[in-house]
Amino acid sequence: DADVTQTPRNRITKTGKRIMLECSQTKGHDRMYWYRQDPGLGLRLIYYSFDVKDINKGEISDGYSVSRQAQAKFSLSLESAIPNQTALYFCATSDGLGANVLTFGAGSRLTVL
């Protein structure tokens, strides 16, 4: 099994719908992140969490919310999806030590029509 698992891997939805992307990890890491990848823009940080009680906004948090249900679970929600939220979303984890290396999930491709 993968260290960082994202579900669903692919999702097509309509404008205005609520969407949740889920992430679970078996790394035992305290830190979890949600990134968004768009062609030509690289990866941009949406939200990050250092532990269950610590949630922080990244550079592009508008239109998104998160929930850290447990150390191993970090969910990203789009309350009312819009077409410009069509992107590839990555969850990542890290232990916060040394260089704070990120371990990524395989990604969730979201299409909003």
Next chain:
Amino acid sequence: AQSVTQPDIHITVSEGASLELRCNYSYGATPYLFWYVQSPGQGLQLLLKYFSGDTLVQGIKGFEAEFKRSQSSFNLRKPSVHWSDAAEYFCAVGMNTGFQKLVFGTGTRLLVSP
């Protein structure tokens, strides 16, 4: 704030030829530097990292990168490219204090021709 520039959007290399992918960063102190690779349909995998010591770092899959402080660069190299190296490559820079936020470059897509 730190930033990363990958000037090449696409690069095509013949199989067996050498490869160099460019990365320049902007940060006021010595950063942590990373190269990640993203194969189609997969997440990002760490190739190598630099945060201190020897400026030439070795990574997985035969890749290496050299940190050049005077040029603010961290270019990725491989002496002989294989068809399986076709992927997108991301350079990232992290701060060495506090949150250690990672900032990613926009990526370089490597195409390998027969």
